[in-house]
Amino acid sequence: MSSTPVLRVLPLGGLGEIGKNMTVVEYDDHIVVVDVGLRFPTAEMVGIDLVLPDFNYLRDRVDDIEAIVITHGHEDHLGALPWMLRELGADNAPPIYGGPLTMAMARSKLDEHKLGKLVECHDVKPGEVLEVGPFDLELVHLTHSIPDMRAVALTTDLGTVLITGDYKFDQTPVDGKPADVQRLAELGKRGVLLLCGDSTNADRPGFSPSESVAGPHLTEVFSRCDGRIVVTCFASNIHRVQQVVDAAKANGRKVCLIGRSMKKNINIGRSLGHIHVPEGMLVQPREIDDFPDEKIVIVSTGSQGEPLSALRRMAYRDHHQIELHDGDTVVFSATPIPGNERAVNDTVDRLYQIGCSVVTTADAPIHASGHGYQEEIKLMLNLTKPTYVMPFHGDHKRIKLHGELAQAVGVPAENVFRGRNGLPLEIDEQGARFGEPEKSGVIFVDGVDLGEPADAALRDRRMLSADGIFVVVATISEQDGTSVADPEVIFRGVPFKDEADELLDELRDVVDDSLEKAAKDQVREIDLLQQQLHDDLAAFVFRKLRRRPMVLPVVVEV
């Protein structure tokens, strides 16, 4: 039998991607949570605002949580933190660890949710090793499309678990701080027990281009523009914004930041020294018209065609500060995340309609992915030489491909674990295997409430959005159950035109017949009456319209 406790690594949450938004690492009844991110809803999730990991597994284990570690400041790794703390009780929250920018963004987010005073966020220095329950916790600097990205190394008696977060090996990063390959190599030499690495680009051969290639191309694109320039990119891609500022400077243009998250992130980035804007270069939106068109670069949110973003509003001529016109050039320094293509295409076409020119990554290499390609994934494996591999951050395709890369560099097939969310990998001195699945999944944020995706509300909304609703109100006598007023029939979202009056008359007849039948059968219980009305009406409506709107009968007794 094993003499040491079992180490469990349990990925939780992450729509269709394993280990993306939240992972629980357990040893000897102590827990460290790595990342607490969220997703944005897909089109089928009607009316849903946000998608969070299911916190249920942690609810009974709150007291066991020693720490929360956030790898980097992107929403899909950090965004659910306030919700989690609120659900699990923020007044007793464990400490939160991460790099300086990550912690500044976490603090800002917690302040927005009025939780800032209750929770401690700690920067962890390079080389620092914290004792967190039975774990030694260390953060290792890597590169990504946001500064201060950190891999998480958790060491117990059994060995080290390394969770990479999102990374690339950028050899020439904009801030001059490449990934700490020395430390990764040392960890590998000492022995990494389990590597959970980023699989996002496991389908791309080669080595990803450096972030710093975008800069010269932005400068070159700017030099060919006569009018105003609008650049859109992710607001958190602070190094990209730095390169936009540099390109603007090289072309003698001022810079104006547009969009709430753009201003917020750049402010945080400036205060931490991640971005340097020369004195006098930034102008306010109201000052733009004081300068000739060829002296202005606007940096805007909206690279994904987001409905409420600044660029989308400009494209729809609906922005309160910026009115685009013929001769302006809009530069998309980002590629659409899968699923956003239509919204981006739509924005681009609106811009053409206005008369703008549009420059995308199809025209010039003005974007670089933040995720390493196949050679980088292999480099990570060769640096850390893990005994076991459980690929993270990918759909089934990428998880499979990452597993094949691991085998290609010599990890035995039986040591590669293609996991799924809710399935814990359990490791002890005998080896590694999957344990029993735990409850996992996602919960929805819908306005201010949290709910299950299987919620009746969502099912109802899908039904309502497909075929609309009929409401039928029958008023019956409390004494004998007979109808005492004409049935009211109201419909919404059911398209029928010419035959409407006739159909409504027939519907009222169906109600009367149904009530008569019920009275004859001595059915007086309201619920039963409503059920019978529902069935009779639904059958009639389907027969007439060949569709199934929601039918809502209301029986009022007077």
Add this chain to the structure above:
Amino acid sequence: MSSTPVLRVLPLGGLGEIGKNMTVVEYDDHIVVVDVGLRFPTAEMVGIDLVLPDFNYLRDRVDDIEAIVITHGHEDHLGALPWMLRELGADNAPPIYGGPLTMAMARSKLDEHKLGKLVECHDVKPGEVLEVGPFDLELVHLTHSIPDMRAVALTTDLGTVLITGDYKFDQTPVDGKPADVQRLAELGKRGVLLLCGDSTNADRPGFSPSESVAGPHLTEVFSRCDGRIVVTCFASNIHRVQQVVDAAKANGRKVCLIGRSMKKNINIGRSLGHIHVPEGMLVQPREIDDFPDEKIVIVSTGSQGEPLSALRRMAYRDHHQIELHDGDTVVFSATPIPGNERAVNDTVDRLYQIGCSVVTTADAPIHASGHGYQEEIKLMLNLTKPTYVMPFHGDHKRIKLHGELAQAVGVPAENVFRGRNGLPLEIDEQGARFGEPEKSGVIFVDGVDLGEPADAALRDRRMLSADGIFVVVATISEQDGTSVADPEVIFRGVPFKDEADELLDELRDVVDDSLEKAAKDQVREIDLLQQQLHDDLAAFVFRKLRRRPMVLPVVVEV
């Protein structure tokens, strides 16, 4: 003053793309309609099945329609024909002209709608010139991703209007019938007055690859597969299916067709000699298991991730005939149409989950676009030497780029017309100019009904799907307007949990207060009462829930 009538070219319909689905050409009060296509709905069009061009303009002009000409058999050029004929009266329909495959597909479609007996569809031979009212009508063979694609030349005293339809200049088409460049050159020599050409790939430099490049690559991909192969492509791409059949033959595999439209199109294609399948090569789905896996190629619909398609069902393990397993390879011989990326990705990932390998156009050049690139657009302009150019089939970006290509080959800027749907280009001996806009747009097919996109039903459904509905029933006395029963409150699609009972109590109080106020103010008219109830309740609900569900008050008098 002009001595001849005015020639009008009026593009109608086509979501976001000019002249895509239907164009009306008029001269001396006679009309020829070119193409009658449809679109599939976007995600925002909740519950809509199909999108058709608005036929209103033609409704008053039915007797002026001399002919309908269909360029090719794709849904976006042909699919709305039955709806149009039904709307305008099929018993008095004008003759329909097109290439042999196009007419076979039109007949099949009209038969499905039980209109086949009422309408005449005529193949037009190459070189044949038909007199259609004041027009000389001629069809010119071009190449596209479906056989028998024809440009439409309509000649009057003023000159020739050439509407290209969708085309590429495939120099080595699979059927050995390249575009009739000789005839285009002759028309150009004689003088083309107006060219309305395909802009789909106006943003792609160079010359499109020939359809015939796909075949050898399919053969090569097949040769590397050990298990069964499933190839998915557009069912109408008959030459692609021919190449799949050839690749299967070269690899000693049988072919099985799956999906209704695949079988239908291949049957029509075989009967017209467009596709040749060797004797004994086709097997039925039930026979597949009689052969070893490495002897089978399945050709399936579903290349766009369509929800009900055969491949999608296979990926979801929901197909009644084909059960995919580890070792099967699925080959996507098509690229996603913009907007379909998520559905395609989802299908691909499900296939990986099953254990299939997936080959896409990213892995091998197994697809070729059916639309010509920039050099082909310029070649068309140089062959036909049009006086005026109105680019067709593109969003604002591509229309603009096509216009720039026209200028690049020498068309004066003032002779290039960037049109929009509903805007007629009018040409007489004095020149060309846009006329007054006509009513245009799209209509929706929703189950069996036609409706306007602005229909209240669709607005309602959007609202219902976003926030759900509250129904409130108040019962008042006919005598004095006082409440005679407790208000009933029912909600659907509104997610709130714990505080529901309390909120419902408060809602009932709001109803009572509102009714009391109305009684005091002598408001007795039901509509006014309901309006007041609505406003009071909506304000209360928004204050409580920070959302705006539909609020439907029903006042019953007894």
